[in-house]
Amino acid sequence: MGVIYLIIIGAAAxxxxxxxxxxxTDIVTTVAIGIAGALIxxxxxxxxxxxxGLLGGLIGAVLGALLLxxxxxxxxxGRGGPKK
Structure with missing residues (x-):
């Protein structure tokens, strides 16, 4: 089913x-362009x-550290000692 799906989506793309x-272009070239474009x-x-995702993780980590x-x-x- 995956190959058929790739051919259909590739043809449309x-x-x-x-x-x-x-x-x-002809149909074969059009489908080949679509499949290659889908892969790329x-x-x-x-x-x-x-x-x-990595940047999101870094931002989340920095925000978490700031909260802590x-x-x-x-x-x-703040307990028991003078504030600076």
Whole structure:
């Protein structure tokens, strides 16, 4: 089923891409362009999402550390001693 799905999506993507670029090709070339474009686009998108996920993790970690520092300064360091 996966191969049939790839051919159908590839044909649709190839048809749209060749029409947008005003390129006249036969059906086999159109499907091949669509399948190759789907593979390349999927790889690039996966890489972009991985990098975005790593950056999201870094931002989340920094925000979590800032929250812990604030909680420590507010509730732990503030007890019993003078504030700086």
């Amino acid at each position: 190839g048809f749209l891409a060749t029409r947008l670029m005003k390129l006249e 686009g999927g790889f690039v998108l996966r890489m972009v999402l991985t990098v975005a 520092i604030w909680l420590y300064q507010t509730y732990v360091a």
